[in-house]
Amino acid sequence: MTIVQSDLKTNAQNKNVLNVLYIEDDHDDLYLIECALNDDQLKHYSLFHAVNFFQAQHALREYHFDVVLLDLSVGRLSGLKTLQQAINILDLNKKSIPIIILTGSEDESMGEKAIQYGAADYLPKKHASTFNLSRSIRFTIERHCLMEKILNQAKIDELTGLLNRRETLQRCQQVIEHSRRFETPIAMAMIDLDGFKPINDEFGHAVGDDVLKAIGHRLSENTRTTDIIGRLGGDEFLIVLTHFESNESLLGVLSKLKSAIETPLEIQLELESKVFDMRCSMGIALFENTLTLKKTLARADQAMYVSKKEKNSEIVFYTEDMEQSTIYRSNP
Template identity: 40%
Template sequence: MSDHHLENFQTWAVIAVLQGTPLEEVAIKARVSEETLKHWLKALTEEAQHHLAADNLALELPVRDLAHALDNIGAYVFIKDLNGCYTYANRLVRELFSKNLIDIIGHTDHDFFSQDTVNDIEQHDQQVLREGITIRAEEHLRPVDGHELRIYWTVKIPLFDESGHIRGLCGISTDITERKQMEQALRDNQALLSTVLDNIGACVYMKAPDGRYLYANAAMAALLNRRPEQLIGRVDSDLFPQNTADHFAKLDQLAFTSQQKVAGMETFQLHHHEPLYYWSVKVPLQRDNGDMYALLGMSTDITERKRLEDELLRLATTDELTHLYNRRHFLTLSEQTLNRSRRYHEPLALLMCDIDFFKHINDTFGHAMGDLVLQQVAEIIKNTLRDTDIAGRIGGEEFAILLVQTRMEHAQEVAERLKTNIANSEIYLDDGHKVPLTISIGVATPVYPMETLATLLQHADQALYAAKRLGRNRVHLATEV
């Protein structure tokens, strides 16, 4: 056997014989006789023993242990010569190819992998063999007799002879197909989740316990006219006015301290616009040890619904023409106020007002002028009263006013001022003539504890009718009836 032949086959032949491959098969593969192979192995063993003896070393050649270790390493280990032919393959490689070692030695990757995937292998091999460098890369491979594409993370290192010349390469490959599939599935799930969260129609976000944003979806970023990544690491005071940030912090803190889901309406303004109303649900996130590590929030814009509710409430409680309370709501508020005043022994006064000769105004100047008169009187009432007082239109031209925490003498002063303001108001026809406008007012205060809203209204009505009998455009007190 020539030196060149020995160099090509020395590695695999020794391992093959040590692993139990019949000498006859190894000899056929090496294209030598069995006797020649035995002679060569004997010479190789004697040479090894000679070198060991010369170095005075009491060592055994660990080839068998090395082969056993490589067969159980959990990775695909192989050696190739300069032509890309296999000179060694461990157990996983042999199982992948479904062949014995003797049927692998001397063959190239073209014999084991599909042609559409073998080019990447050859490029990496040539880079190692040509440049003498170690490379680490993914390789996508499909066996010639299989359909499944597998992904391997491969490290290939050059092998050198005693003269420093590259004589081959050693490769170690790890099958990462399942890991890559899991990573892709995770990316797909993340993309799906991001798509859902960005199109959910609500602001979705995560905050750390110190208030820093850990995540914000597209809706949250659009609300602040920023990109989602620009919110990460920020706190509410960086993004909203301080009073708004303090408002948000209350619900955040409640979720953390209660360790339960909380919900509530959050109101704020941006850039001097109209108030925005959001319904927020906030859930604390816990680790297995119970530590709170984040807050998951979802805030839905309910501004239009809130405005619609407010409008419906206004329509249900307000007189459409004068924008004072309608009769039903005025009576409801008056009942509540009377009960509170009775409980706390607070003074209270009721004014019943009626526009003088309103039918004459309607009949003479038309209903449009009548509506204008009603609006004028309502506006004067609102401008004359305090914010805490309650005023309503309870009939065609009849108004009622509840003065809270007001005694009779002060109520009389308010009524006189109101009467004067209305008499001094100016409403003109198109031809320049002034429309005469006066009002009659009856004033009553409750007598506790027997007074009810019904009797109080009755007393104020009686005072009003007395004012009309006495010539109108006057204030009359129920104590004078």
């Protein structure tokens, strides 16, 4: 059953309906695919037809899609250049959607190249019966969802739910490249929990894990969607901020975050609950265009070390001479 385009937004959360973007400039072929989908007794479809990539890009901005059907000849583009253009507009709109190639050609070597190039499946239109098309769409979406789940698991710290060290550093590098191009400010805040080792030693690693989970939740709840939040290891975390106007506004954001971390934390023990007084040390380094990621992180780590040594709940901004670091009180 094909559903009208106006229902695409409504159907975004409806698992019984698959939203399909079909990029095709031949209306006869469009009719054949519509008929094949209409006859499917297993699934319902909401089909959006784009006659060119301009229309496709507009649709991607407006709607959620589960799969893209792509003809290999659209406008002046043909073959793998068409596939590349489709991949480009998906990347541009930050969409991870599988692409199924539908083509009048039965060239198996082209099909193999398309798969190697990034397509999820390849189906000659001659064989695009209801059964074959439905099967290709359903299996493609299932494989894609599974791969997305595996990839996401590889990026996440299992204990806290934050980004793991590897993914955090990769995103930091991306932010740095963006900053070099557009001259946007970056601040890296290294955070280390004070007194965490005694908690582990006295109450055991299970309680320590519960503390880390709770801190991870507090970090997620008290940062912005534009911030990068990751666990580097142990009780050490990194926050990367890119949207701030001054050191003072940055300090305001981080002071609120520090206060959230340091709110007394109640953890359920085996027979009773225990309230822990949380403290953390925080060091900040501002990225400079001549610095590498490694050097910027080292500066943040130096500032954090000064904060820990001071033992007076201070947020420390890195300066070239850490003996004379500019220290800002987190609770003025």
